[in-house]
Amino acid sequence: MTAAFIFGLIAFAAVLANIALRDHRRALAARRRLFDDCRGVLEAEHWSAGGDGFPALEGRAFGQDVKAVLIPDTMVMRRLPQLWLSVTMINPQPYAPSLSLLARHSGNEFYAVTLDLPRRIEPPGGLPLDVLVRGSGPMAEALCRELAPVLAKLLADTRVKEVTLTPKGVRIVRQVAQGQRGEHLLLRQAVFGDVTVERAEFMRTLSDAAVLIAKRDAHLNSEAA
């Protein structure tokens, strides 16, 4: 009887372990494929994988260096896990102010720059009401007013989470997917299913970042003049 009990348990554990390992391998493979659709969008592209298996992409677009990373986010209670795409376009402007806008903030956005900036700025008209705007000072406020129409258009897309302009460049964070409800409810797992970063969406994000850089440069030039 005892031997049968132990044998049954070992067999059951072995079957479960096999399923778990197979599923784990599949999940990691799915993560590696997330940027597959965006192949060739960047010039001189370089692929790397993060510690959590999510890929990162570096290269050039619109004449600027670009870095794209995927950020899994499970930091808010009673909300489904989120997968964010962060696209940074590097464009050093040492005298530019820092300005950042964060939509639907909960305070837990560990990846966000907005919460680290010192001054809160009243959102100009046209922006969604749930956007937190922060900047480095009065110059950031002026930049915000100048860019308001572009920013409002960007943030009208509810998948855009954060838009940041700093002396180093511009960053846009947007939602790629959210975790499957069942997997999250049952064992708090962040399973995003069979998703990829869509090529068109990636190109649009790059183009949005390039537009922001151009508008900021124009504003800085006019201020300097």
Added chain:
Amino acid sequence: MTQTTTIHGEKISLLRVLGPGHVWALGVGIVLVGEYMGWNFSVGKGGAMAALIACWVAGLLYTCVAMIDSEVTSTVAAAGGQYAQAKHIVGPLMAFNVGLFLVFAYTMLEAANAITLGYLIQTVGGMMGMTDAAGEALVLHDKPFIVLTIMFLAWLNYRGVYATLTFNLVITAIAFLAIIILFFAVKPWTTEVLQHEELLTGLPYGWIGVIAALHFGLWYYLGIEGTCQAAEEVRSPARSLPLGTMTGIMTLLIAATMTWFICAGLMPWEYLGQAVTPLFDAARLMDSMPLMVLLFIGTIFSTLASANGCINDASRAWFSMARDRYLPQWFGAVHPKYRTPYRAIVFLVPVAVLFAYYAPLDQVITFSILSGLLGYTFMTFNVVMFRRKWPLGSIDRGYVHPMHPLPALVLLLLCSATYFAVFLGYGTQLMAMMLFFIIASLWFHFHRYRYVRRGDQFSMPWPRPQGDY
């Protein structure tokens, strides 16, 4: 086929609410452990009939919780549950306390799960009758398993999204199916196995026993409001909230009644009232090896699933409090590789181990229930303040709970009765817990509050509140 229902004139897809393939589960996986252990202490407080009445009354309490919580949560689109509600509606001191309630409720539940798991392994080890070389019976100790369970799950949570347990449906399905199979195995349509006529002895302590039983009656459902409701990032959670939670409560109510029916017909109340693993004990009484294996696996899985969820939720609550500067910001760090609140996870491990190692199961459960109960009490005045500050029509509500303020009053009444029930059996623990929260509140008020950025607390695009606030 997509099944639909209507709330306030809006059609809801049941499949969208629940997710395909998870209709039966509803996130009950984490709460299902309440059927496997803990509930039976209510039998010890007032007899088997009192436990059943307490189970149903607790169902009413949770119905009020679901109604109130759904309305408030349907407007706080930023997610976060009661903690976010307290920040927006009451203020930082209340949010600090609600955060602590959540952390303690989950950490104590995690400790209770580890105790049960350790005890079960000890029991099964004893059943195997292993002996050493000298022929002496080997005693398997539960403590190493308690510590190992907490450490292993904390490590899994530390690794976060790097680890994937995509077979979770199998785990929770087995835990749920085990109860149903046991129910049919005891042939409830005959008196061949179940002996309710002999074992149901009325109310040994009278109606005061029923009130006393309310204490552990909450255990069947503790945390259900948090597990069924998970908001989406860009879409208002409004419509899915009440339906999801109410279906979860009904699932638990059925499972709880079945569990009670099996156990009350197999064991005298004096034994049942102090058992650590009542469902596994019921399977042992059936003298069937397959049933024992099934209930052993069911208990292991339900405790593991629950403890895993508890570590996740407690660490997120602790992390949120640190991000809001209610606690030292050091706890608000995210692991650069695994993207987890690793400092919060590690900090809470010794707390769980300490309670699991030294405190008996009923006391650990009492601490968890008390923390949950404080959270439910907060909801009563929270909803009244919410309706006063932002009356109907002033902000967009996805769901409006009916008969306000009746659900709040019923909830307050049931919470008060449960405090009295806890006082009857665990007065010292009740006082100790209250003292702890008072001291913590004083620390927050006189020391920590100066670090809080009040302006950043409020993140909802609501109009200015009405009245003198």
